[in-house]
Amino acid sequence: MNNNIKIAIQASLKAGEIIMNIYERDFEVETKKDNSPLTEADQKANAAIMSFLEKTDYPIISEENKQIDYATRKQWDTCWIVDPLDGTKEFIKRNGEFTVNIALVKDGLPKLGVIYVPATKELYYADVDQEEAYRVKLLKHSTSLKDINEYRRSIRPERIEDVTSVKVVGSRSHMSQATLDYMEKLKERGKEVEVVSKGSSLKFCLVAQGDANIYPRFAPTMEWDTAAGQAICNALGIDVISQETQQPMLYNKENLLNPWFIVGNVQV
Missing domain, CATH: 3.40.190.80 (D-Maltodextrin-Binding Protein; domain 2)
Incomplete structure (x- = not known):
């Protein structure tokens, strides 16, 4: 498993655990400048993901970070792109259809992707260059990388x-x-x-x-x-x-x- 995928998976699982802890209790909803909702889960999941990704060699674009000027970003050939809680409206509705999204992009194209569904503990991840994509149904958020590697199943849709x-x-x-x-x-x-x-x-x-x-x-x-x-x-x-x-x-x-x-x- 690619080391960057390992880091992204660990970050997504930690974020998912934090999100579900908040999901299972009362929480407040704020409104951002673009009228989209914001919760404590968005912010705490983002902080958790940043703690993992900041240890890598790549800068980060995240929905919940202050956006960096393009004059700086255009110098980046590789960067992380993160949504710590995609589907905040679904989170607020408590229908379970929200995810943690982490991707590594090189020269404008996604190379690695991790999507974690905290409510169902389903993990999807892919390495584009290796043409590999997997789905894993976890029993707990704290599942080890060894177990993920053992229980993963390839995604191969019929074309x-x-x-x-x-x-x-x-x-x-x-x-x-x-x-x-x-x-x-x-x-x-x-x-x-x-x-x-x-x-x-x-x-x-x-x-x-x-x-x-x-x-x-x-x-x-x-x-x-x-x-x-x-x-x-x-x-x-x-x-x-x-x-x-x-x-x-x-x-x-x-x-x-x-x-x-x-x-x-x-x-x-």
Whole structure:
């Protein structure tokens, strides 16, 4: 297991433990300047992750850190991109569909990705260059790397060149009209469309493990929402394509806001 993946996994598990301790009791919700919610879990999980990643050689972009000016960031060829609690709205709703996202990006492209689902203790991680992606169902947050390595299972979604019935991932909290219009176009082309709703970066995991075929995202996301999920999909040969450039989505951009994108493992 790549040493950077080991560090990211350990950071994600510690963050997950902290998140669940807060999830199981009353907590307050603040509102950030962009009107998105913020909880104690976001902040404490971020601090835990930083304590691991700051020991590495790479700088960090995190949703909960003060954002660094692009004049500095553009000098970075490699950096971490982190969302300590992706799906804060799902956390507040207590539906379990929230994740910890950690990715390592080199020259704008994700190379390593870790997604941890604290409520179900499911861990996903991938090494893009090695074309390896894994899922592990843990019994406890403090599971050792040795046990993770022993009980991991490869993710190998079946690739189908053409389908008549398409499972489309929709956001649990952010389904846009443009996404609904996209699904209508699929129907007009003779496709049967089944909508699979999930919160947070779990949408990438659904496509990666073959539980969905395509994830169109025609609504705002930030780089920390998607980098880890893109790494997991890319390791399996699943593209994450910017609808602005028709090329793979890039990271550590001047503007950390993502373009619209489509994730897919089938031709539709």
